Amino acid sequence: EVHLVESGGGLVQPGRSLRLSCVASGFTFDDYAMYWVRQAPGKGLEWVSSITWNSGNLAYADSVKGRFTISRDNAKKSLYLQMNSLRTEDTALYYCVKEDSSGWRLFDCWGQGTLVTVSS
Amino acid sequence: DIQMTQSPPSLSASVGDRITITCRATQSISRYLNWYQQKPGKAPNLLIYAASSLQSGVPSRFSGSGSGTDFTLTISDLQPEDFATYYCQQSYSSPRTFGQGTKVEIK
Numbered sequence: 001e002v003h004l005v006e007s008g009g010g011l012v013q014p015g016r017s018l019r020l021s022c023v024a025s026g027f028t029f030d031d032y033a034m035y036w037v038r039q040a041p042g043k044g045l046e047w048v049s050s051i052t053w054n055s056g057n058l059a060y061a062d063s064v065k066g067r068f069t070i071s072r073d074n075a076k077k078s079l080y081l082q083m084n085s086l087r088t089e090d091t092a093l094y095y096c097v098k099e100d101s102s103g104w105r106l107f108d109c110w111g112q113g114t115l116v117t118v119s120s
Numbered sequence: 121d122i123q124m125t126q127s128p129p130s131l132s133a134s135v136g137d138r139i140t141i142t143c144r145a146t147q148s149i150s151r152y153l154n155w156y157q158q159k160p161g162k163a164p165n166l167l168i169y170a171a172s173s174l175q176s177g178v179p180s181r182f183s184g185s186g187s188g189t190d191f192t193l194t195i196s197d198l199q200p201e202d203f204a205t206y207y208c209q210q211s212y213s214s215p216r217t218f219g220q221g222t223k224v225e226i227k
Contacts, residue, residue, distance in 0.1 A: 045158075046218070047216050047217065059215065061215060104211060106211060110164055110165075
């Protein structure tokens with residue numbers, strides 16, 4: 001069964017850093033692009049960042065560009081999000097998401113999310 | 121970036137009703153349109169991809185249509201477990217933008 005488990009969330013002060021992790025199981029991790037999608041409390045879904053299977057192409061939402069860094073370790077079947085200079089508006093549930101390989105680029109598996117709260 | 125606009129933002133309906141949610145893109149996205157269902161406290165779940173293809177395991181009362189810029193999600197014979205928030209998402213280009221969501225509530 002395909003499974004994604006995020007960790008690393010927590011309460012952090014504005015300006016500080018946090019590193020999120022996502023461990024994958026049940027599929028060949030290094031065959032797929034991976035994403036981070038976040039959801040602020042009571043709000044909709046926002047794409048944050050993406051990484052291709054070989055880390056050759058990284059992309060970021062304008063709202064996090066220059067502050068967040070996505071990376072992956074295929075040997076460890078893990079996805080990461082290094083978040084620096086955190087702002088209160090970064091408070092959200094962060095989902096690790098797998099993109100399928102059908103060509104339609106749909107999100108076919110989501111983790112349960114890890115909550116990041118930025119507050120003084 | 122391609123913007124996705126859903127309507128209505130919310131709707132009230134009864135069990136057994138047929139409802140339609142629309143999603144409009146700011147430019148043509150061919151059929152690269154996906155629909156997700158999200159229940160409170162849960163991660164989103166893929167319902168429909170490529171505008172009209174039903175994801176495995178999704179009941180046939182869910183259907184999607186459209187191409188280009190205008191799309192619809194229809195739920196026929198609404199069931200109690202269908203009360204949730206629905207999001208459209210374009211996968212034509214990066215960033216993979218979402219609509220703002222449509223909350224389906226019990227009347």
